[in-house]
Amino acid sequence: MDLVRKTFDEWAQNGKAELMEQEHGKNVSKFLEKISFKKQFSFLDVGCGNGWVIRKVSTNPKCRKAVGIDKSKRMIIQAKKNKKNSNEEYIHTTIESWKYSGKFDFIFAMESIYYADSIEVALKQIYKLLKHGGQFFCGIDFYLENKATTKWSKLMKVQMHLHSKRQWKQFFVDAGFETKTKHIKDLKSKKKWKREFGTLFIIGKK
Numbered sequence: 001m002d003l004v005r006k007t008f009d010e011w012a013q014n015g016k017a018e019l020m021e022q023e024h025g026k027n028v029s030k031f032l033e034k035i036s037f038k039k040q041f042s043f044l045d046v047g048c049g050n051g052w053v054i055r056k057v058s059t060n061p062k063c064r065k066a067v068g069i070d071k072s073k074r075m076i077i078q079a080k081k082n083k084k085n086s087n088e089e090y091i092h093t094t095i096e097s098w099k100y101s102g103k104f105d106f107i108f109a110m111e112s113i114y115y116a117d118s119i120e121v122a123l124k125q126i127y128k129l130l131k132h133g134g135q136f137f138c139g140i141d142f143y144l145e146n147k148a149t150t151k152w153s154k155l156m157k158v159q160m161h162l163h164s165k166r167q168w169k170q171f172f173v174d175a176g177f178e179t180k181t182k183h184i185k186d187l188k189s190k191k192k193w194k195r196e197f198g199t200l201f202i203i204g205k206k
């Protein structure tokens with residue numbers, strides 16, 4: 001049994017999916033508000049959890065299609081239950097094994113890529129799924145410089161690949177992306193790491 005899948009199947013049923021939505025919501029919204037969705041676009045969320053980012057993005061009038069994928073079947077069941085808009089779609093699959101012939105303008109992932117068996121394989125697949133000129137936004141709270149979060153892997157007891165900001169950038173460069181980074185902090189948070197380090201976004205352009 002895949003422990004990552006098992007853990008998030010449990011989280012989908014014990015309220016932790018909604019807790020993640022609350023925990024990640026502020027920084028993700030802050031980041032997404034800065035993106036200018038100028039033309040009609042398609043959007044993919046890798047490791048979408050209960051689908052909260054897809055529900056949010058799909059309300060943008062320029063959003064043609066918003067697809068959420070997750071390796072946890074229970075998360076996908078929750079996401080489908082919460083579906084509000086006709087342009088939302090949810091699929092139970094891992095990013096690594098997904099056979100999809102289309103391509104997206106934007107791909108997003110929040111706190112999901114470091115659970116992949118291989119970050120390199122996941123990024124290669126994401127690169128393939130992007131249109132030329134498209135962008136991948138990858139939000140990470142669990143990174144080496146953000147000391148307070150590094151203990152999460154012991155608490156979670158599942159595979160979580162811990163890397164520094166420099167290493168993350170290198171993964172993106174090696175996958176073929178033009179790469180930038182951005183820290184989104186929450187200066188009002190009670191949590192010191194959210195005020196001082198915040199969410200690291202790696203932005204990869206194809």
Ligand SMILES: C[S@@+](CC[C@H](N)C(=O)[O-])C[C@H]1O[C@@H](n2cnc3c(N)ncnc32)[C@H](O)[C@@H]1O
Pocket residue numbers: 004005008017020021024046047048049050069070071072075093094095096109110111112115116117
């Ligand atoms: C920490 S949760 C984050 C969920 C959501 N992005 C959020 O911010 O609330 C990580 C999610 O990624 C999913 N996941 C982990 N590895 C995956 C993979 N290789 N392919 C697809 N989904 C994956 C998990 O099942 C889980 O739902």
